Amino acid sequence: MITINRPNKIRDCFNKASETYDTNCQVQLRIAKSLINQVKNYQLSFNKIFDLGCGTGISTKILAETLEYEYLHAVDFAERLLEIARVRLAAYGAIVVESDFDLLDYQTEAYDLIFSNMSFQWSLDLIALIKKIHSILLSDGILAFSIPLSGTFYELNLGHVNQLFTQDKILDILNEIGFTTIYHYSESITNVFDSVPLALHSIKSIGANCLPQSMNKTLCGKSITEKFFKKNEPPYTLTYQIGYFFLKK
Template identity: 25%
Template structure:
């Protein structure tokens, strides 16, 4: 039985599909995080042949990567078909790309890609929609070639703390986000080496609680947890939310805090081995010497 924070992937897919046309106008934080991730790539020595953007959204991250790594082949993967349709408009057939990216509709926890088929996995604020971090990281490890790079950003537990506090405990109003140290442990379990993790906090400000909720809806970030309230929320709850959020107002604005965990880690030079498997080495027996 799933707990209250189990994420309904069908609802996630539907929400982001519907939000695909309005996403870019409201995705302020996603743009800021993308620029930070690209800046961090400046000190990384890598020339990938094939790049996977896992949770590509409307495709701007992959577009920037293919501009940076000219000649590389791109794979754009997203759980929502609407996002992929928007992403395709960024990639005309003839420009600086040797070939158009491959567009795949799929789940990060079960990537529709062959083992050892990409040199770099990039994911900007998508991993938090996974139910099983270990499964997601195992999939990233599986599809990466030896000496490949994983780089992603995801939300930490301080994210939307104001909204969580204002909403009370009756239902789950905000997803559960994973601590940086737990992510580091999961990377080690998945077989990644030299992981580097750090945290940055971003604060967006709003005039009202309704504006906070509207922004989340516009980018498709609906509450998809199993413990969410079902049906329409009444005026009583909305009033409770307004009053609870007011205690955080500063200089006339309501803050929305986002804790972003930045991660990069490498795959060693050994080929991928599935969890629980082990290689068996056969050593030929020496023949008996004759006298």
Template identity: 25%
Template structure:
């Protein structure tokens, strides 16, 4: 992946979107609900839970209800998002809110039994560092459960812009198989990955762009064009996107990747590395 995430740009965008996020986060809310349903299949009684990239705190509140005996930590890199999370809900118990970087977690080794993240991992500048850091804070036998976006996400918007210029206008997303390889290389046990494709529809591309801005999901690719996009290029993109219109509406596709993996019971044991024979030949 030649492009990577400009984390400072992403943090500014999410900070600005804190007050409008819940209004537009229809997809995020639905994916989070489906992710929590998957916990029904897991036998786990966590004492300490981390909601990583918690946003406005809806997932953290659901975790407090699901695990009333656990302590829930809610971490985000955008302080205004944490402000919304602290005000959410009518429950007496609130999550412990932490403003921090998910690639450099301000948490002790082996301190988290369940680390869950809904549609936040795609904002990591260094995915390898992210998954290693998550493993560091997971207790032996702890569970990592996450959702993220795959490369077909917003493919219509990406292709429409590609007809206008060669500058990235959509943030980069990693392939599910590459993510699985990172989990294995990092030392996780029994990783499981699967993908689900979802489509939202809009009357206009401007409505889509408005939703993306309201949730803070603006283009954070490192090679993006700086400054304002010209009116002519915007109009050309709108025209290109129209080729996708069906039954009066424009689609916006999302490739949602679900993943979970376990921290080994013995995190100090040396890992076995398998090298394909063809790499040793010649």
């Protein structure tokens, strides 16, 4: 996973994608709906819900419309995404905070559901983050999250920079911290494109999501070339390897 300081350029990538994210996040939305349905099928009513990495609030809105709750908190570090989220979530009584979830003070609230859709890959220290989450969950509280796994975008020439965790490694971390796994599963989602620019635009339009940090320098800039793909003719595919984790404290 990412182990070096996250540059402001990552935040800039997400901010630049604020106007294109909602119309290009079909994969992320599909994953969110699946995760939220799993939560609903297990438990419908909660007191305090915390959404980490809420982005534009497009997934948070579905969460708010699906579950019953007293308090809904949401956090993200990209201010332009949060401008959209605050408007979108105003009718749901959500408290939306601009902050890096790695740096939040996690000692002030106790939640019975912490939710995150496709965000934890950006943590500087996933183990430390999950420990903090465990500490603020109530007894029997739920952690539900999705995350891209090792093998995501295998079609690209990422080489040694692909530092995403395997599903087994994440399960080991969760077990060591003290979570009880209710269920977990993984799936592959593949998108097909006629050209390299279309494929890589699909990444940029959602803030270069799911890529290791060291790839963002190029994908957020102007140097988008065919050298990134292992194949040199269409069709071009981008495959997400997604892990779903549903746990109890």
